[in-house]
Amino acid sequence: MAENLDKLRAVGAQKIHEQTHISLKYIDAILYESFEGMQKVQLMGFISILEREYHVDLSDLRAQAQVYFQAQKELQSQEEEPDYKKKLLVSQTSKTMWLKDPRIVLALIGGVVAVIAAVWFSSYDKTQYETSSSTQEVALADTTSSKGIQEKEHTIQPTQPKEQKQPDTKIALTPSKEQNATTTVSSEQNETVVDSKEQNATQIEQKQEKVQPLENKQLVVETLKIIPRKKVWIGYIDRKTRKHRQKTTRRVVRLDPKKEYLIALGHGYVDIVVGKKKKHFKTASHLRFHYKDGVLTPISKKRFIALNQGKIW
Numbered sequence: 259m260a261e262n263l264d265k266l267r268a269v270g271a272q273k274i275h276e277q278t279h280i281s282l283k284y285i286d287a288i289l290y291e292s293f294e295g296m297q298k299v300q301l302m303g304f305i306s307i308l309e310r311e312y313h314v315d316l317s318d319l320r321a322q323a324q325v326y327f328q329a330q331k332e333l334q335s336q337e338e339e340p341d342y343k344k345k346l347l348v349s350q351t352s353k354t355m356w357l358k359d360p361r362i363v364l365a366l367i368g369g370v371v372a373v374i375a376a377v378w379f380s381s382y383d384k385t386q387y388e389t390s391s392s393t394q395e396v397a398l399a400d401t402t403s404s405k406g407i408q409e410k411e412h413t414i415q416p417t418q419p420k421e422q423k424q425p426d427t428k429i430a431l432t433p434s435k436e437q438n439a440t441t442t443v444s445s446e447q448n449e450t451v452v453d454s455k456e457q458n459a460t461q462i463e464q465k466q467e468k469v470q471p472l473e474n475k476q477l478v479v480e481t482l483k484i485i486p487r488k489k490v491w492i493g494y495i496d497r498k499t500r501k502h503r504q505k506t507t508r509r510v511v512r513l514d515p516k517k518e519y520l521i522a523l524g525h526g527y528v529d530i531v532v533g534k535k536k537k538h539f540k541t542a543s544h545l546r547f548h549y550k551d552g553v554l555t556p557i558s559k560k561r562f563i564a565l566n567q568g569k570i571w
Contacts, residue, residue, distance in 0.1 A: 260491070260506035262314035263289060269312065278307050286570055291322065291491050291524040292544050294559065298327045318489075322525065322542075329542040479533040479552035482515040484523075491524035493571060497550075502571070513549075520565055521547040530554060 266274065271285045278285075284296065288304060301323050305316050484492060486508055493504040494511075497518040505511070506524075513519060515533070526541035532554050539545060546562040548555045563570055 262316055263291075263319070263491075263506070265314055266308065266312060274308070274312075278311055280304055280307065288319070290493070290522070290571055291319065292559075292570075293323055293326045294544065298323070326525075326542040479515040481531055481533055482513045482549065483531050484511040484513075484521075485529040485531065486510075487527045487529070490528060493522040495520040495566060497565075515552065518551075519547075519549045520562060521549060522562065522571070 267289050271282060271289060274280065274285050275282045284300075284304060287293065287296065288301070288308070293301060302320065305320055305323070308314065309316050486492075489506060489508045491504065491506045492511055493502065494513060495502050497520060523545040526539040526543055526545045528539050528545070530537045530539070530547075532549075533552060537554065544559075546557050546559060548557050548561075548565060557565070559570075
């Protein structure tokens with residue numbers, strides 16, 4: 259199939275369009291094995307026209323299209339009646355059943371009324387307790403204040419004034435010396451605190467300098483390869499040099515993990531190894547990827563065209 263498709267690609271999509279009057283977008287899709295947006299009968303008719311006009315055998319392409327449309331049919335049948343709709347229908351019927359029973363409705367109303375009454379009585383008891391406790395506290399405060407006033411009246415009585423002695427000058431001087439000693443000690447403590455803060459700041463700066471080189475390290479990937487589980491068309495574009503490469507093969511395709519690529523696959527029965535991680539794909543649809551800096555990202559057809567300067571390939 260690869261030789262026959264290469265023969266058609268050599269003729270060119272524009273020339274095939276002029277000779278067969280098949281739409282140009284469908285010719286591009288067939289040449290690169292992209293069946294999206296086409297009906298099964300329509301695609302089989304286009305393949306028959308190309309086989310008749312250019313004397314090529316496209317039986318492998320026809321078989322690949324059969325696999326693709328069969329997978330699409332199974333997927334569509336699974337999506338027609340999902341399980342969650344059935345569960346929703348059952349839950350709705352059960353709700354309507356218990357709403358029709360008056361005993362259940364009366365029981366629910368009684369329960370709601372009981373809860374409201376319990377909440378109201380509990381809040382009422384709480385407010386009564388708070389008011390009684392506050393009045394008791396005010397009464398205790400009044401009794402304690404009256405007792406304190408009476409004790410002060412008993413203790414405060416006029417006494418005869420005693421002769422006051424003049425303080426010696428020696429006793430007055432000693433506190434000043436103690437104050438000077440305490441100020442010197444406090445200043446020394448402040449200096450030691452400042453020194454300890456400066457040491458802590460330098461230690462933190464040294465730790466930050468040690469941590470910074472670790473943050474600048476980048477992810478290094480040493481392996482990038484595509485492992486087909488059956489024969490597949492593989493196309494990849496070097497984003498820097500804009501060079502296009504394509505092949506149809508069953509063998510492992512190895513790419514340079516240091517470069518940036520746009521990758522397109524004819525089907526999804528492949529495994530892709532990036533570094534030490536192996537990703538498994540299983541789909542009849544086409545796959546497209548954007549690889550950059552050790553990260554492989556699946557992308558849509560629209561995104562692929564946008565990254566490829568508006569071209570499907």
